[in-house]
Amino acid sequence: MSIAMDQTRQVMGVWGKLLLAQFKEVVNGKLNFGLPANLSGCDINLDFGFKGCDTAMASYMSDA
Structure with missing residues (x-):
């Protein structure tokens, strides 16, 4: 169970980094x-x- 949760945490971190990078490109x-x-x-x-x-x-990404 702990291995699955650790892998889920890692996946969420990578997903968050990707989302942040894409959002920064749209806002720039x-x-x-x-x-x-x-x-x-x-x-x-x-505005x-x-x-x-x-x-x-x-x-949020710095916390993740």
Whole structure:
């Protein structure tokens, strides 16, 4: 049982790293093929868009 749970933990960590890397590519204005930076809906100086989600995902991955 402990081996199965340890492997599950490792898989969840790898899955989280992959998800974080993909999200960072979508949010990055230089890599997302013309989408606005941080996926903001209007002026990027007033609307932070998904920057909070990006910060939260990085925080969750540091805990994982």
